Amino acid sequence: MIPVDDLIALVRAYNPQTNEALIRAAYDFGREMHEGQFRRSGEAYFSHPVSVAAILTQQNLDDATIVTALLHDTIEDTKASYNEITTRFGADIADLVDGVTKLTNLQLSSTETKQAENFRKLFMAMSKDLRVILVKLADRLHNMRTIKAMRPEKQVQKARETMDIYAPLAGRMGMQWMREELEDLAFKVLNPEARNSIIRRFVTLRGETGDVIERITGDMRKELDAAGLNAQVLGRAKKPYSIWRKMEEKGQGFSRLSDIYGFRVIAGAEDECYRVLGVIHRRWRSVPGRFKDYISQPKSNGYRSIHTTVSGRDGKRVEVQIRTREMHEVAEAGVAAHWSYRDGEPAENRFAVDPARWIATLSEQFQSEEDHEDFLEAVKLEMYADKVFCFTPKGDVVKLPRGATPIDFAFAIHTRIGSACVGAKVDGMRVPLWTRIKNGQSVEIITAEGQDPQATWLDIATTGKAKTAIRRALREMDRERFIRLGRELARSGFEHVGKKATDKALETAARKLSLPDGDEVLARLGSAQLRVASVVEALYPELVDTPEGEAVRRDRAVIGLEQGQSFNRATCCQPLPGERIVGITWRGRGVVVHAIDCASLSHFDDQPERWVDLHWHSGRHAAIYPVTLDITLANDPGVLGRICTLIGEQKANISDLNFMDRKPDFYRIWVDAELRDAEHLHTLTSALEAEADVAALTRRRTIEESPPGAPGAPREGEAVGL
Missing domain, CATH: 3.30.460.10 (Beta Polymerase, domain 2)
Incomplete structure (x- = not known):
């Protein structure tokens, strides 16, 4: 472990005016707090904070950063508190130590969604004081230098995290020497044969x-x-x-x-x-x-x-x-x-960038990302980017990552220009939008009114900014389509109880359902995230139909299960009460209920021990069992509305609707209708087949892949237990 006098000498070499007493006090306090703690290598734990501080002296950093390095594990691993460090060393250093502690607690190698959220927190911490990440990078560098003492699986986890996050971050901050060493240390763990070769x-x-x-x-x-x-x-x-x-x-x-x-x-x-x-x-x-x-x-x-x-x-x-x-x-x-x-x-260095301005520029590229996966992609694209420089027709310089296309260029200029892009010229020549821009080229974007971003642009764009803008525009266009469909579903559902789906009614329903506004209600209806019955019930609970007599409870709907067993309806055949059924057991997943004539059952012919004799409980069941109907309709105005109304009149709720094929005269849809039993299905299909606008109608059933995997996730209301 480096003695305190040697550490002070390292700082004094570039800062003769250093506060020696402050560093000595931090050294003594850290050593006292970590007394009795040891690293996996057997060394005294305090040797690690001292080594981190020594690494930071190589960058000629200020006293506050050096002291933070000495104390960076005290709040997390010792009895020291934030208030105690504030009292002894001041609020500035206490905030830095607290910031490093919070970064240490981020599990950056977890799932994608968690990782994206941790990146957000990482950038927030960086935006408050960039010295926090400087200490964390030095901390990671020393840990990678001494990684051999860790368990093999832990070594791989830390090495992958270093390669994916900390090394590119160091490079993005301009600390190329640290990036190279972090990459090489991680490479030594992840692919030692290649490195040795x-x-x-x-x-x-x-x-x-x-x-x-x-x-x-x-x-x-x-x-x-x-x-x-x-x-x-x-x-x-x-x-x-x-x-x-x-x-x-x-x-x-x-x-x-x-x-x-x-x-x-x-x-x-x-x-x-x-x-x-x-x-x-x-x-x-x-x-x-x-x-x-x-x-x-x-x-x-x-x-x-x-x-x-x-x-x-x-x-x-x-x-x-x-x-x-x-x-x-x-x-x-x-x-x-x-x-x-x-x-x-x-040091007065006219080329040193203002950290606040740098982190603000980096962060603003990500703050508009709402989706976790999109945010993570945008961060990694920016972190790993290798820039090229191109020019607008007026000679302004635009920086883009290597491999960027005119789509990226257009969105870099302005989102409005990117959205309206229909073509591009590079050095005066018309080129496809997927052309890769090279250094020094002049790019001109051709726009047209009424143009909207295309889904194929996501495969062409390379920058996080362009991908974010394209996805947002596509979501808005999808939202408009869902709102139109949701309005039709709401009209049908409200008319079923003698009411109208007015804007005021939808706004009231939104408040009761804790949604932003009526348009959000319609969008969720159209995208099958919300059931019409739920919206109607939120406003008119007294008008919602209830079966005569007490309905069979969902957890008692199937007879023949053992105590504690749960069941799911098979998605391939969607069995209904009144139909003959059989169960197939799955380890840890209960029983999957199939119709007795389901073609998927042939996969289990050689496993008789998994078959369970089941039958539906007699009595009146609630209309909670979705069945998919494949309907071909005439492509005429108002037809879809009439069909939705007809389904509602048969006291069946539409839980999902998908357009599968569109032609000038006909279109084909899949409708998920929630039914009570087989008789209810027969009544509904009879009513639909009587409609002149219905050209074809079948109950959609599928065959599971062979051999079938674990049963699919149950739909709402399907997974039940005893």
Whole structure:
């Protein structure tokens, strides 16, 4: 464990004015609180917070962040409280420690919905003070460095979480060195064979070619000195995971991969960066399409540098990054450069991005997402994005992720332009909407009034913003369709009890059902999320029909079950009271009831031990058993309304309705009608078949796949128990 004096020395190296007493007090308090606690490796637990603090000193961070690192586990793992830390170290540090604690408690590797919600909380925590995530990233880095002490299954879970969330987040914040180390540590756990193979290849390559890095850096220094440029040249081999990812993306073996070395040239001033570029391109041949100028077009996290790839010795490609010292500091620290210190004062770096503005820009892209899955997709798309720069016809620059299409470009300009897009021109040429935009291209969007987003655009768009806008527009269009259908269903249901489905009645029903407004009631009716009977009952409970005499209870509807057994009606044959039935047992799922003539029963011929002799309880049953009717109707005005009315007149409730096929003269629908028994079904079908507008009518039954899987989820009112 690093002694307190050594830790203070690390901070004093870049901040001679550091509050030594504050750091010493935090060190002593943390060690006291963690006394008697040990890590899985057997080390004293407090060695972990000290190591996290040491990692943060490498980024020249302020005293508050260093103290937070020392205390970051005290609220969660010791008897220390938020109030005690506030009293001892101040509200600022207490809030930072509390923020790290909340991030630690997020289970980011859980289910998709939970993960999306945790991402929301993560961004909320980041928006309050970005130093919280800096401590958390350093915490994760040290945990990954010492991950061998954990159980194998825990190692895999943490490594996957690191690869999916923390590594790309570090990269998005501009801390590329941390991203690379986190990825490599996770790669070591998730695919050790591949990593070891790449390392062996490197050893072999070095034995065959010698120290390539030293030779190329020497060549570059010689050329720069000859041009009178005083610049620092640094070279390194790329990390195993970075090489493996390139091999996967390009489908190439190690021997065919060329750009496995990277070099950085640190120039004295911005104009010298371009002079260095000229010297390198004159000496070595540049590779077409591998040039990026992030000095004239910086990344949103403040990153500035010139990237170029050239053919070096023996035709080997090498990547060269050219930047100034200030740019290099931002490239190493990313957004964290805002808190960096130099000689006891906050470092004045004109390229460091304002963290508040950066996180606000990032968060506003996600805050409009209502759906958990959409939000998660938008976050990951943004986190992993590799930007390209293109131009509007007026010359304005638009940043998009690599692989973006004109659809993404249109929505990046404005949602209204994206929604009305009918075509695009790239560099003056008309192109399909699925065309991939390249760096430096000029894009013009062609719009038309009355155009709406198409569902196929979801497969074309790549940005979270475009996908969100498209989904929202599609949901609104679906909502309008559901409202129209719901209005027809409501009219039929209300007329059945002698009432009218007026706007006022629907608004009143919405209040009673705790829904926003009448349109929401109609939308839910049309999408089968709400039953007409429920709406009518909310307003006129005294008018809802009740059977004469006491109806058979749903949990007593089937006779022949053992005590405690539950049953579900099979969705393939939808048996009704009055029909002969048989049960099939399922381990942990009770009994599934089939009609005796159900074709799916043939799957169980060789399993007689699973068959149960059942029959329906005699007596009057409630109309709660859905049966699907396949109806072909004339495509004339008012026909659907009349059919819905007729079904209601037969005291059957429509629980779902789907349009299966539309033709100019006929359309086919599936109607789920809730019935009492087989006699009720016969009465309803007789009435429907008597209608001139009904061209065909059948009771829809299906055959389960062979062998059948676990029984499907029961519909509302179907799952019952004794």
